[in-house]
Amino acid sequence: MSDSVAPGRAPRSARQTNRHAILRALHLHGATSRSELVQSTGLTRSAVGSLVGDLAALGLVEEAGSTRRDGPGRPSSAVRPRGTQVVIAVDLMVDSIGVAAVALGGAVVRSIRWPRRRTAQPPHEVIDDALRGIERVTATLDDDVEVRGLGVAVPGLISPDDHRVLLAPNLGWVDVDLVAPFRARLGDLPVVVGNDGDVGALAEVRRGSAIGHDHVLYVTSEVGVGAGIIAGGELVTGSAGIAGEVGHTPVNPAGRRCSCGAIGCLETEIGEHALLLRAGRTIDEGRQGIADLLRDAAAGDTTVIEALREHTVWVAFGLTGMVHLLNVDVVVLGGLLGEVMPFVHDQLAEELNARLLPSMRGTAVVAAALGEDAPVIGAAERIWDVVIAELIAG
Amino acid sequence: MSDSVAPGRAPRSARQTNRHAILRALHLHGATSRSELVQSTGLTRSAVGSLVGDLAALGLVEEAGSTRRDGPGRPSSAVRPRGTQVVIAVDLMVDSIGVAAVALGGAVVRSIRWPRRRTAQPPHEVIDDALRGIERVTATLDDDVEVRGLGVAVPGLISPDDHRVLLAPNLGWVDVDLVAPFRARLGDLPVVVGNDGDVGALAEVRRGSAIGHDHVLYVTSEVGVGAGIIAGGELVTGSAGIAGEVGHTPVNPAGRRCSCGAIGCLETEIGEHALLLRAGRTIDEGRQGIADLLRDAAAGDTTVIEALREHTVWVAFGLTGMVHLLNVDVVVLGGLLGEVMPFVHDQLAEELNARLLPSMRGTAVVAAALGEDAPVIGAAERIWDVVIAELIAG
DNA sequence: GTGGATTTGACGGAACGGGCAACAAATGAC
DNA sequence: GTCATTTGTTGCCCGTTCCGTCAAATCCAC
Numbered sequence: 001m002s003d004s005v006a007p008g009r010a011p012r013s014a015r016q017t018n019r020h021a022i023l024r025a026l027h028l029h030g031a032t033s034r035s036e037l038v039q040s041t042g043l044t045r046s047a048v049g050s051l052v053g054d055l056a057a058l059g060l061v062e063e064a065g066s067t068r069r070d071g072p073g074r075p076s077s078a079v080r081p082r083g084t085q086v087v088i089a090v091d092l093m094v095d096s097i098g099v100a101a102v103a104l105g106g107a108v109v110r111s112i113r114w115p116r117r118r119t120a121q122p123p124h125e126v127i128d129d130a131l132r133g134i135e136r137v138t139a140t141l142d143d144d145v146e147v148r149g150l151g152v153a154v155p156g157l158i159s160p161d162d163h164r165v166l167l168a169p170n171l172g173w174v175d176v177d178l179v180a181p182f183r184a185r186l187g188d189l190p191v192v193v194g195n196d197g198d199v200g201a202l203a204e205v206r207r208g209s210a211i212g213h214d215h216v217l218y219v220t221s222e223v224g225v226g227a228g229i230i231a232g233g234e235l236v237t238g239s240a241g242i243a244g245e246v247g248h249t250p251v252n253p254a255g256r257r258c259s260c261g262a263i264g265c266l267e268t269e270i271g272e273h274a275l276l277l278r279a280g281r282t283i284d285e286g287r288q289g290i291a292d293l294l295r296d297a298a299a300g301d302t303t304v305i306e307a308l309r310e311h312t313v314w315v316a317f318g319l320t321g322m323v324h325l326l327n328v329d330v331v332v333l334g335g336l337l338g339e340v341m342p343f344v345h346d347q348l349a350e351e352l353n354a355r356l357l358p359s360m361r362g363t364a365v366v367a368a369a370l371g372e373d374a375p376v377i378g379a380a381e382r383i384w385d386v387v388i389a390e391l392i393a394g
Numbered sequence: 395m396s397d398s399v400a401p402g403r404a405p406r407s408a409r410q411t412n413r414h415a416i417l418r419a420l421h422l423h424g425a426t427s428r429s430e431l432v433q434s435t436g437l438t439r440s441a442v443g444s445l446v447g448d449l450a451a452l453g454l455v456e457e458a459g460s461t462r463r464d465g466p467g468r469p470s471s472a473v474r475p476r477g478t479q480v481v482i483a484v485d486l487m488v489d490s491i492g493v494a495a496v497a498l499g500g501a502v503v504r505s506i507r508w509p510r511r512r513t514a515q516p517p518h519e520v521i522d523d524a525l526r527g528i529e530r531v532t533a534t535l536d537d538d539v540e541v542r543g544l545g546v547a548v549p550g551l552i553s554p555d556d557h558r559v560l561l562a563p564n565l566g567w568v569d570v571d572l573v574a575p576f577r578a579r580l581g582d583l584p585v586v587v588g589n590d591g592d593v594g595a596l597a598e599v600r601r602g603s604a605i606g607h608d609h610v611l612y613v614t615s616e617v618g619v620g621a622g623i624i625a626g627g628e629l630v631t632g633s634a635g636i637a638g639e640v641g642h643t644p645v646n647p648a649g650r651r652c653s654c655g656a657i658g659c660l661e662t663e664i665g666e667h668a669l670l671l672r673a674g675r676t677i678d679e680g681r682q683g684i685a686d687l688l689r690d691a692a693a694g695d696t697t698v699i700e701a702l703r704e705h706t707v708w709v710a711f712g713l714t715g716m717v718h719l720l721n722v723d724v725v726v727l728g729g730l731l732g733e734v735m736p737f738v739h740d741q742l743a744e745e746l747n748a749r750l751l752p753s754m755r756g757t758a759v760v761a762a763a764l765g766e767d768a769p770v771i772g773a774a775e776r777i778w779d780v781v782i783a784e785l786i787a788g
Numbered sequence: 789g790t791g792g793a794t795t796t797g798a799c800g801g802a803a804c805g806g807g808c809a810a811c812a813a814a815t816g817a818c
Numbered sequence: 819g820t821c822a823t824t825t826g827t828t829g830c831c832c833g834t835t836c837c838g839t840c841a842a843a844t845c846c847a848c
Contacts, residue, residue, distance in 0.1 A: 439825070
């Protein structure tokens with residue numbers, strides 16, 4: 001039970017809470033007028049003025065120009081996060097590694113991505129590769145830019161306590177510590193490691209196609225299938241931080257054998273391999289095979305279109321249980337599931353709605369807006385949450 | 395996005411927050427020494443003393459006697475919720491109606507339950523029936539007892555905004571307002587209506603077999619199957635307040651036709667009717683049929699035992715997806731699923747663990763400790779949360 | 789253009805609540 | 819019985835927000 005949550009040891013911590021509320025609002029919504037801040041926080045003009053002054057003194061925000069054209073009255077000055085504060089985000093995917101510098105407020109300042117061999121590789125090689133990418137990114141940043149933290153997205157199970165990678169089957173990793181090696185090379189910056197499904201959900205709900213929704217299910221598939229859950233506006237990571245591991249849920253007793261040993265897991269029905277096999281192709285083609293397949297679908301290849309149709313039946317089948325359990329506003333599909341959406345959206349919406357209870361038929365299904373960048377952006381959001389809390393305390 | 399959450403307009407609202415923290419701790423953990431409150435809240439002795447004084451002046455708590463026998467030092471006085479503050483909780487089940495008076499701190503002061511015909515009945519008849527029960531309960535309360543609110547549990551979909559019963563298939567109700575009629579007869583008390591699965595989960599996590607756990611899945615079945623979710627210590631009710639409606643999730647394409655029109659819903663595999671049919675009995679026997687069946691199982695009836703075995707396979711199958719998605723500490727089974735646990739616990743734990751990912755194999759499965767009282771106790775918890783917030787504000 | 793209405797920002801005083809330190813009270817250990 | 823230890827109480831201090839007032843900046847009507 002969340003019990004020892006110390007209440008606001010007012011007044012000092014009340015000010016922290018209020019500073020946090022303002023900085024968080026600026027991070028999430030971008031430039032905001034001071035009068036809007038007064039309304040959204042419920043604080044008085046004097047309090048907001050004082051708090052914004054604090055944040056400006058810390059170099060986190062700046063006030064610039066007036067903003068308002070509706071009605072009389074003195075225009076309110078705009079407060080916006082300064083672009084000189086960034087975090088670095090790293091996304092270790094199966095096929096590629098992405099690195100980005102993301103400013104307070106969510107702007108992606110720099111972003112690079114390069115391919116990776118889809119084979120098991122020892123962690124230290126991957127870490128070195130990522131560090132070279134980080135250096136390429138930081139080298140191009142302006143001199144006055146400060147790096148405040150590092151966020152990492154990994155397709156695996158992450159310990160919520162010490163952020164070790166407990167298991168990443170698709171990378172071939174078992175119990176890998178990423179925090180120490182990264183921190184050793186980057187100074188004592190705060191480092192956060194998150195599951196790609198979890199941070200992907202966070203990215204889509206803050207910067208992507210589910211903005212403004214409090215109840216969101218994000219499902220993504222490459223080789224594996226993962227999900228991220230937002231309930232009541234908060235990320236649900238589960239008891240051991242491994243919520244959303246839906247890939248090995250049994251769905252088809254008449255299905256193929258899964259890498260986990262069971263028969264007919266969701267992953268064996270809606271993962272990349274499943275789609276390639278349904279279309280009569282081999283699973284060795286990887287991302288390129290999927291790209292080829294989608295090009296053929298666009299060209300009208302009936303075999304591929306039929307494979308997509310079958311695939312979509314199983315996607316709807318798998319989503320039904322999750323939506324019934326969670327009652328979300330919107331289901332966001334990333335990875336392969338997002339890529340095929342242009343071809344299957346109508347069929348998927350129809351099949352899903354047919355299976356859902358009448359009360360849930362309004363549930364929207366959309367493709368991820370951020371595509372393959374979702375995890376890296378989500379990793380940035382995760383670390384920004386931590387950094388904001390730390391900066392405020394100082 | 396939960397955005398307009400006004401931060402602590404300190405200092406006044408900080409005091410509310412602190413009062414709330416203390417009263418909530420007393421409600422959840424019962425009598426607590428003042429020094430324990432100092433530790434758990436992080437406040438100073440003076441602040442706790444002042445806050446407890448407030449609560450005592452409001453008639454909500456009392457200080458009585460000393461408590462401490464470990465080591466030297468002045469013993470700390472115990473603070474405990476006063477039993478003169480109660481809420482009324484009502485549970486409208488398919489087979490029965492329960493009414494209880496529950497004190498601050500969770501003690502059940504009075505509790506009655508009487509059977510109901512398992513047929514559709516117009517709402518006003520049920521409400522009148524419940525009101526008579528409420529009067530029977532309140533009539534026996536001491537004169538100095540104050541009733542502060544009413545909580546209702548209903549097996550149906552409840553609007554989170556106005557607490558209307560949008561749909562209760564097993565009661566035969568569509569869009570029923572319970573709040574107005576109850577409030578009309580009980581004065582302007584706060585009234586809260588909740589789904590039986592949701593409040594059942596709350597009851598088990600606060601007063602039952604999942605105390606202390608932050609991530610809990612509660613699954614219950616009578617005729618229908620419902621679930622309640624606790625994630626991060628908070629009840630997850632979903633976008634429209636109808637999370638946990640897992641009964642009509644498709645699980646068995648080769649199954650029977652469900653009342654909802656689909657084939658092989660979870661409800662048609664693990665509901666009461668499913669078990670009765672598997673054992674070769676008719677579905678008209680209702681609760682009595684289940685009681686007979688369990689008696690026969692205890693007596694060693696092999697047909698029934700085989701039916702329970704099959705039933706359990708499907709329970710494990712259904713739970714697998716939910717546990718993979720939510721990664722809970724513990725799964726609590728109520729209703730029929732709890733009643734059969736003595737016969738199937740080992741098989742269920744084994745089958746579930748065999749299907750779960752290795753990282754989740756520690757997930758515990760237990761029978762609900764509160765049995766059929768879970769919804770009524772949970773309804774009391776829901777309304778107490780509201781009442782506590784109101785009392786604190788005053 | 790000019791003056792009034794309106795909204796916002798800044799400043800000073802007031803109230804409120806928790807932290808802190810000193811002291812009194814209640815117990816166990818010797 | 820004395821001392822160490824822990825707890826409750828009291829008075830004072832300090833930080834934070836709130837409130838009222840005034841100046842500044844804009845829109846609008848004339």
